[in-house]
Every structure is written in C-alpha cells, then in structure tokens.
Amino acid sequence: MDRKTYTAKVAELRPLREEIGKAEKMVAAAQAALDKLNLQRARRITELAGYEGAQAPAIAKASGLSVGDVVRIAPLLDPTPAAVRAAKADDQAAAVAAPAPAPVVEPVAEPVAAVAPALTRPAPVVEQPAPAPAPAPALAPVEVEDQAVAEQPAPVAAAPAASVAPVAPVSRPAVESGPRELPTLPEGPAGARFEAVTNGLVSKRPNFTQxxxxxxxxxxxxxxxxxxxxxxxxxxxxxxxxxxxxxxxxxxxxxxxxxxxxxxxxxxxxxxxxxxxxxxxxxxxxxxxxxxxxxxxxxxxxxxxxxxxxxxxxxxxxxxxxxxxxxxxxxxxxWFDPDGADVVTCRQAFTLLWQALRRHWDDAVLMGSPSQTGRDLWSRTIPTTGKWAGGYPVLSEELRGLLHATGGQGRTELILPPRVPEQLPALVEYDRTFAYAKHLWKSPVGVPRRITAAGFAAMTGQEQVKALMSCSHWNIRVTVPQGWNHVGLLPAPVTGDRAWIYPSEPGATFTTWAGGAEVHLALSNHLMPWKVEILGGLLFEDGKPLDEWGKRLKSAWADLTNLSKLHGDERQRQAAYLASRAVRSVLLFGLGGFAQRPRLVSGTTALGEALPAGVEILGQDDTVTTWQRQAGFSRDPNAHPEWAAYVWSGARAALLDMKYRQGKEVVGYAGALHARPGSVVYFGTDGIALTERQPWPYRGEVGDYLLKGHLTGPVEHPTSQEQYLKLRGLGRAELAAAATKGADQ
Structure with missing residues (x-):
C-alpha cells in the first residue's frame, strides 16, 4: 500500500465513524426503551403476585418469561410446596444448631512459615483445668439493608424466673461441615493488585448539605x-x-x-x-x-x-x-427497639438524637437508616489539612475482596457441654457498653505493605512485635497448645452457614486470617501462648480516619445517656435513652457500611446450554437453570473494609481480654480469659454470658463490661441460640426486679 492509498483509506474512516456513532445512539435509545418496558413488566408481575390465586406458570406464559424469572421478580409466586420450604428451613436451623469439627490442616504442600515469638506477660494463678473443650458453632447473624451484620434476636417477652422449664436435650443431626479454604496473596504481577488502590476512587469530604x-x-x-x-x-x-x-x-x-x-x-x-x-x-x-x-x-x-x-x-x-x-x-x-414507647416518645427521641448530633455537626441530617446517617456524618469529618486532606483512597477490588473473605465480624458462639455443665448454676450476662466506640482511635490507612513469611522471619524480635501490634492483617497457621482448657482465641473458617468457629481443643491446627490484635493476644495471653506461624500478611500505616467521628458520636451518646438518668420528666428520660441507643446504631451500622460487600447477580440459562463461569446453581426446572454469581464491587467512594475488619478484630480480642487503665497505667483486666475455665456459655458480638458473676468494675465508660442479666439457677443449658435468648430475657427481667426491690428498700 502506497501513501496515497493509505491517506484515502484513513479519510474513509471518518464517515464510517459518524455512521457508527449514529447507530450506537440508536442502540442506546432502544436499550433504554427496552429497560423501561422490562421495568413495567416487572411492576405488573409484582402487582399480580398480590392476588391470592396468582400462579407463576400462567404469568410466565403471558409475560414471555420463564417460571424462574417470574419467581425471582416476585418470590411470593414460588410454586415450591410449603412443606418443602418448611423442611428446608428446618434443615438450615438444624445446621446452625449442629457443632462443627475443628478444622485440621493436612500435612501436605504446606507454605513456608515464620513462627511468631511468644510475647510474655505476668501470669496470674492458674485455675483447675476443666474437661478438654471441643469446638462449638458460631451462630449466623442477620443482615439488615445497608447496615452492618448484627445480632437481631426476636423480641422475647419477660417472664418470672420461676417459669423456667427444663429444656429437653435435642438430637443434633450430622452436618457436612469442614475446613473452608481462604484466599491467599498470590505471587508475581497478580500480587501487585493486593498492594494498590482503585484509580480515581477516593473518600472525599462532601461539598453539599443533605x-x-x-x-x-x-x-x-x-x-x-x-x-x-x-x-x-x-x-x-x-x-x-x-x-x-x-x-x-x-x-x-x-x-x-x-x-x-x-x-x-x-x-x-x-x-x-x-x-x-x-x-x-x-x-x-x-x-x-x-x-x-x-x-x-x-x-x-x-x-x-x-x-x-x-x-x-x-x-x-x-x-x-x-x-x-x-x-x-x-x-x-x-434505629432502636421502641420497647413499648408511644409515638410521641419515639418522635421526641428522634428530635433529641438530631439535637445531640447537631452539637457536633452543624449540618447533621438524619437519613433513612443509621448506616446511611453514620457514613454521611463520617464523610463530614474527613480532614481538610494534612496528608489525607484530599480524601482516603479506596483499596483495589482484589484487596477488598480478600478482606471481605477473610475479615470476620462479631463473634457469636454458643458453647455446649461437655465444655460447660449440662445444668448451669446461673446464667449471668455482661455487655460491653458502646463497645465498638472503644476501638476507633486507630485504623489502617493508605496502601498496605505485603509481608512474606521470609520477610517476617528476617525481622528482629522488636520489629515483629511492632508489626503485630500495628494495623495489620495476617495469614497464619495456628496450633492450640497442649494443656489448653479455655475458650478458643482465633477464628477458623468452615463451610456452611456459620462461616467461622473458634477451635480450642489441644493440638487442633488450622489455617486462617486474623487481625493483629487477635494474633498478638494469642501470643501474649496470660494463660498460655499459642503457636502461631506467619504465612504472610498486610501491614498498613497507622492512622486516625475514624477517631474524630468516634469522639463526636461518643460525646453525643454520653450527653443523651446522662440526660436519660437526670431529666426530671419520665417521658424525656425514656426518649433520651432511646436516642442514645440510636447513636449506638449510627456507629455500629455506619461502621458495617464501610465493609462493602460484593454484589450478587442472578440469571437463568436454558437447559443444555453452557452455564457462565463461576456460578452457583440455585435451582432447575424442565426448561432452565437458575444461578447466581458474585459480580464484584460497586464503585463506592466510602468502601473501606480494612476499617471494619480492624475494629471487629479489636472487639473480638476485647471479648477475651480487656484492660482497665488510669492514664497509661493498667489497673485491671476483664474478659472471658479472666473467668474460670468452663464458665463461659455464650459470646454475642459485644457481650458474654457466664455461669457466675465477675469482679469486673463498671465505670460507665465505653467498652466497660456492664452486668445486664442474672438468672438464678439451676438452669438447663440452652441447646440453641433461640433458647439462649429466651433465658437471657428472663435473666434481664430478674436483675431488673432485684434492682427495683433494692431501690424500694
């Protein structure tokens, strides 16, 4: 081809480009029209689902969709027999109640590891050993729209303590559950994406008012x-x-x-x-x-x-x-459990909540949910000066996916006999006050530095301790030491609904990920150091992206809590208490909102055709297969799972071991490891239930352990979370009655 022909051919591209542009606009307009028609069809199907006699096959035929598509749009039209759905629900409930075996790492193809040093700490008097513990199930929490995953028990009516009836033991069917393999940091160019941020995605301070x-x-x-x-x-x-x-x-x-x-x-x-x-x-x-x-x-x-x-x-x-x-x-x-409050009190609680937040944010607005409100308020604390004045970068999608898969949330675990008695001498509940607010003073910022096993082994002992105590996330192989007779310290991944368990049987070995706070505790606890081998990790810069947000919310919470105790009007006291609970929800669910999760998309494929890669099959009928798969993450500028994972890790560690300080001096300890072995019955995100009272002081500060319930025994050990929650309600009622009687005397 000569130059003249080349020039002519280039010129011919211009009109072709214009034609393509016109065609693309026509396709976009047609697609928009098609989307609108599909939306109208979906709305019609949803409306038809409200008719008691509606049937999915007839609607599917009229709409030109498969039965699977119709059911996905309007789940009410699901033709699955009620008995089948009920049986499936029973199976899922049984799966939650069934204990899972401790995961054990097979001794083949083990990755190179560096053994972390045991960190010494003065040891108190050792209690008499209890029977060797066995792993217990971690009960599945409930997720609320755009909010953190949090325990959402069904309301339980209070009843006199005398009404406690013996709980019949239930048989637990065997459930297929075993170790779940977690992702690791890849080598080579693929691994570079785990030390990167998403281009053009930054958490910025808003320039508008809600x-x-x-x-x-x-x-x-x-x-x-x-x-x-x-x-x-x-x-x-x-x-x-x-x-x-x-x-x-x-x-x-x-x-x-x-x-x-x-x-x-x-x-x-x-x-x-x-x-x-x-x-x-x-x-x-x-x-x-x-x-x-x-x-x-x-x-x-x-x-x-x-x-x-x-x-x-x-x-x-x-x-x-x-x-x-x-x-x-x-x-x-x-926002809060109204607990019988009338509409006037609820409205007043909202007013007090807004007023308390306005004292710390002059542009505070209450949005639809606590999660939305929490993230909006946080965004208005992003600094305007200093290193992060331009906002906080959002980590790469690969790294967010890793944190989502390996950063567990609050610990929820019912510990079953023989690790605790079949008959409990009492059921005593402690709850950490405004717990997560205790762990916001430091958080990971910026791009993490990858630490390999060899790199960790090459550090000095002082450098290793500093790395573990910094904002970090570690891939580790753990061995429970011989002679251990207390609760588990580190989460282990398992298949099934529970996702995480806490092995405690001596000799149990498993591979997992955990935050620096938990790894440090396993190595330095006062009872017995665990063996922890570092397979790799991510070391972040220590920063304070949540500190100002947390301080303002703690101040608003303290103002409302004091008002709920001191106001002369009973309705105002109740409204102030409810408003203080709403502040807790703003922090709890706002924090959970940072842990953006991958989106799930679903679809159908005609039988005989190849399924898309990486799908999970949900069901199949005579014509189509219904499936779902993860579609990655949306471009959310406030997606920071590293913050949620770090706070959750610190809170899980504090359930086991928390320090009381006066200034910098440690003046006492609390947590499950400071209770007698065999006395811990239940972990519930930010609370513990035990068989006896503890000498833990309550100062009214965030993170302190508050006595919330005491049910006098003997009490038959609960065999499920539902049974535990009923007993917990009775214990709270008994403690409240005792407090009222004491005040009258």
Missing part, C-alpha cells in the same frame, strides 16, 4: 400518628401499604418517610405463609389502585422494596406518576 425528609411516626396498632407537634388518630383500614399511605398523606401532605413504631403491619396474616419473609413480601406488594413500587430517579436514590423479616422498607410512588415523589414505610427498629 436535605431533610418530611418524617412522621405511626403506631399502626393504635392508629396514632405523630406529625410535628400533633398527635392524630387515623383509620388505617386493613393496614395495607396503600391504606396507610392514603391515611397518612391525607393528614400530613408531603410526607416522605413513615416510621412504624408499633404494630408491624407487614406481619398481618403471617400464619397463612410458610415463612415470615413470604408474609412480608406479600404485604409489601399488596395491589393498590393509587400506589405502585417506586422506581426511583437520580444516581443516589434508592428504588424498590427491601425485604427483611422484621425491618422491611417499602418504597412507593403514585401509580399515576411512578417517577414522582417517593414515600417510604420503615421500621423504627432500624
């Missing part, structure tokens, strides 16, 4: 609405979403958010459904001539309903204008 939403509070049981400074009685009819919206907006036009304080209308008729979740779905999608599911608009506006058994979120728009103003129906339980 807009407040018109909010009302509704007692759906009594039909009482608190709007501004008035209380109005409403006729809610059958308490469907449409009737609630009609009644509320007729009284308070422009309302954008309705908090249900009592009544839980989404549980109406729950006995007709095989699961509580099915009942919630049916209620959210109750057909209405005037209201439809909101489709949202704008980049940051949520759309559609969020299904949760006890704290759902319904988002509705006028049927005549689906793109119009959205009104949310939410549960007050997202």
């Amino acid at each position: 807009q407040a939403r018109a909010t009302v509070f509704l007692d759906a049981a009594a039909g009482m609405l608190a709007v501004r400074d008035q209380v109005v009685r409403l006729d809610l009819g059958a308490r469907t979403p449409g009737e609630i919206l009609d009644a509320v907006l007729a009284t308070a036009p422009g309302t954008e958010r309705i908090y249900i304080t009592a009544g839980a209308p989404w549980h109406d008729g729950a006995e007709r459904y095989s699961t509580l979740k099915d009942a919630v779905v049916a209620w959210l999608n109750t057909p209405s001539e005037r209201w439809t599911t909101a489709i949202g608009s704008g980049r940051d506006k949520l759309a559609g309903h969020f299904v949760h058994q006890r704290q759902p979120v319904g988002r509705y728009a006028p049927a005549a204008a689906p793109d119009g103003p959205v009104t949310e129906i939410r549960s007050m339980g997202e």
Whole structure:
C-alpha cells in the first residue's frame, strides 16, 4: 500500500465513524426503551403476585418469561410446596444448631512459615483445668439493608424466673461441615493488585448539605400518628401499604418517610405463609389502585422494596406518576427497639438524637437508616489539612475482596457441654457498653505493605512485635497448645452457614486470617501462648480516619445517656435513652457500611446450554437453570473494609481480654480469659454470658463490661441460640426486679 492509498483509506474512516456513532445512539435509545418496558413488566408481575390465586406458570406464559424469572421478580409466586420450604428451613436451623469439627490442616504442600515469638506477660494463678473443650458453632447473624451484620434476636417477652422449664436435650443431626479454604496473596504481577488502590476512587469530604425528609411516626396498632407537634388518630383500614399511605398523606401532605413504631403491619396474616419473609413480601406488594413500587430517579436514590423479616422498607410512588415523589414505610427498629414507647416518645427521641448530633455537626441530617446517617456524618469529618486532606483512597477490588473473605465480624458462639455443665448454676450476662466506640482511635490507612513469611522471619524480635501490634492483617497457621482448657482465641473458617468457629481443643491446627490484635493476644495471653506461624500478611500505616467521628458520636451518646438518668420528666428520660441507643446504631451500622460487600447477580440459562463461569446453581426446572454469581464491587467512594475488619478484630480480642487503665497505667483486666475455665456459655458480638458473676468494675465508660442479666439457677443449658435468648430475657427481667426491690428498700 502506497501513501496515497493509505491517506484515502484513513479519510474513509471518518464517515464510517459518524455512521457508527449514529447507530450506537440508536442502540442506546432502544436499550433504554427496552429497560423501561422490562421495568413495567416487572411492576405488573409484582402487582399480580398480590392476588391470592396468582400462579407463576400462567404469568410466565403471558409475560414471555420463564417460571424462574417470574419467581425471582416476585418470590411470593414460588410454586415450591410449603412443606418443602418448611423442611428446608428446618434443615438450615438444624445446621446452625449442629457443632462443627475443628478444622485440621493436612500435612501436605504446606507454605513456608515464620513462627511468631511468644510475647510474655505476668501470669496470674492458674485455675483447675476443666474437661478438654471441643469446638462449638458460631451462630449466623442477620443482615439488615445497608447496615452492618448484627445480632437481631426476636423480641422475647419477660417472664418470672420461676417459669423456667427444663429444656429437653435435642438430637443434633450430622452436618457436612469442614475446613473452608481462604484466599491467599498470590505471587508475581497478580500480587501487585493486593498492594494498590482503585484509580480515581477516593473518600472525599462532601461539598453539599443533605436535605431533610418530611418524617412522621405511626403506631399502626393504635392508629396514632405523630406529625410535628400533633398527635392524630387515623383509620388505617386493613393496614395495607396503600391504606396507610392514603391515611397518612391525607393528614400530613408531603410526607416522605413513615416510621412504624408499633404494630408491624407487614406481619398481618403471617400464619397463612410458610415463612415470615413470604408474609412480608406479600404485604409489601399488596395491589393498590393509587400506589405502585417506586422506581426511583437520580444516581443516589434508592428504588424498590427491601425485604427483611422484621425491618422491611417499602418504597412507593403514585401509580399515576411512578417517577414522582417517593414515600417510604420503615421500621423504627432500624434505629432502636421502641420497647413499648408511644409515638410521641419515639418522635421526641428522634428530635433529641438530631439535637445531640447537631452539637457536633452543624449540618447533621438524619437519613433513612443509621448506616446511611453514620457514613454521611463520617464523610463530614474527613480532614481538610494534612496528608489525607484530599480524601482516603479506596483499596483495589482484589484487596477488598480478600478482606471481605477473610475479615470476620462479631463473634457469636454458643458453647455446649461437655465444655460447660449440662445444668448451669446461673446464667449471668455482661455487655460491653458502646463497645465498638472503644476501638476507633486507630485504623489502617493508605496502601498496605505485603509481608512474606521470609520477610517476617528476617525481622528482629522488636520489629515483629511492632508489626503485630500495628494495623495489620495476617495469614497464619495456628496450633492450640497442649494443656489448653479455655475458650478458643482465633477464628477458623468452615463451610456452611456459620462461616467461622473458634477451635480450642489441644493440638487442633488450622489455617486462617486474623487481625493483629487477635494474633498478638494469642501470643501474649496470660494463660498460655499459642503457636502461631506467619504465612504472610498486610501491614498498613497507622492512622486516625475514624477517631474524630468516634469522639463526636461518643460525646453525643454520653450527653443523651446522662440526660436519660437526670431529666426530671419520665417521658424525656425514656426518649433520651432511646436516642442514645440510636447513636449506638449510627456507629455500629455506619461502621458495617464501610465493609462493602460484593454484589450478587442472578440469571437463568436454558437447559443444555453452557452455564457462565463461576456460578452457583440455585435451582432447575424442565426448561432452565437458575444461578447466581458474585459480580464484584460497586464503585463506592466510602468502601473501606480494612476499617471494619480492624475494629471487629479489636472487639473480638476485647471479648477475651480487656484492660482497665488510669492514664497509661493498667489497673485491671476483664474478659472471658479472666473467668474460670468452663464458665463461659455464650459470646454475642459485644457481650458474654457466664455461669457466675465477675469482679469486673463498671465505670460507665465505653467498652466497660456492664452486668445486664442474672438468672438464678439451676438452669438447663440452652441447646440453641433461640433458647439462649429466651433465658437471657428472663435473666434481664430478674436483675431488673432485684434492682427495683433494692431501690424500694
């Protein structure tokens, strides 16, 4: 080809480029139209699902979709027999109750490791050994929309201690559960992505003020609405979403958010459904001539309903204008348990919460959930000067995925006999006050430095200790020492719903990841150092990205806590207490919001066709296979799983060993390792249940262990989390009654 021909060919590309551009615009417009039609079809299917006689096959045929697609859009249409679903639920419940074996590393192809030095500490008097412990299950927590994973027990009615009945032992079916292999840091160029950040993604201080939403509070049981400074009685009819919206907006036009304080209308008729979740779905999608599911608009506006058994979120728009103003129906339980408080008290609690936060943020706005509020308030503490004035970089997707897979959350574990007695002499509950606020003073920042086993071994002893005590995350091989007779110290990954257990049987060996706080404790605990081999790790720079946020929230919490004790009006005291619980939720769920999780996408493939790579099969019928797979992470500028993982690790360590200080001097200890072996019954995220009281002082400071319940024994050992929660409720009632009796005397 000569130069003249080359020039002519280049010139021919220009009109072709223009034609391609026009075609791309046409395709984009067609795709937008198709998306809109698909959305309308999905809305119609959702509306049809509210009809009691609706059937998925008929709707699938009319809509041109498979039955699997229809069921995914409207789970209420799932044709699976109720008995089958109930059996599946029973199997899952049995899996939670069943103990899992301690994971043991096979002695083949072991990676190179460096043994971490045991860190010495004065040892107190050693207690008499208890029977050799065996691993117990870690019970699965519940996840709430856009919030941290947190223990969400069902409300338990208090009853006199005398009503405790013996608990019949239950047989635990064998469950296939064993070691789960965790990801490791790859070698070579692939490993470089684990020491990098995401280009162009930075947590920045916002340059705008959030807009407040018109909010009302509704007692759906009594039909009482608190709007501004008035209380109005409403006729809610059958308490469907449409009737609630009609009644509320007729009284308070422009309302954008309705908090249900009592009544839980989404549980109406729950006995007709095989699961509580099915009942919630049916209620959210109750057909209405005037209201439809909101489709949202704008980049940051949520759309559609969020299904949760006890704290759902319904988002509705006028049927005549689906793109119009959205009104949310939410549960007050997202923020705090109303515990019988009336709508006026709940509204006053929200007012006190806003006032307390405004003393520390002049632009504070209460958003829909504590998680959203917490992250918004945090973003307004990002420094304007210093090294991080431009914001905090978001780690690479690979590194966030590693932290998500290897950074466990709060420890939830029921310890079963023979590690504890079949009959408990008592059940004593301790709860750490505003626990996570204790661990926000230091957090990892910037790009981590990778530490190999050889690199760790080459460090001096002082450098190794410093690395373990810094903001770090370690891949380790652990061996429980011979003679150990107490609870497990480090989480081990297992398959199944539990995800993590805490092996404690002498000689048990497992490979895991853990934060520096937990590794340091395993090496330096006062009872007996564990053997920990460093396989690799990530060492971050120590920073304070959460410190200012935590200080302001702690101050707001302290103000409200003091008000709840000192105010002369009983209603104001209760409102202040509820507001202090809301501050706790802002911190707890705000922190969990940093631990952004990978998105799950689902789809269907015709039978006989190849499935996409990396999918998990959810079900199959005569025509299609339904599957799901992880789709990576969204570009969330506030995604910082390294912060959540570090705080969770510190909190898990403090459940075992916490120091009381006066200035820099250590004046005492608390935690499970300072209780008698065989006396720890339960770990619950930020609390412990034991068989006897402990001499741990309570100073009212964050992190302190507060006595929350005492159930006098003998008490049959609970065999499930549900049984434990019932006993816990009785213990709290007994302690409260004892306190009232003491005050009267």
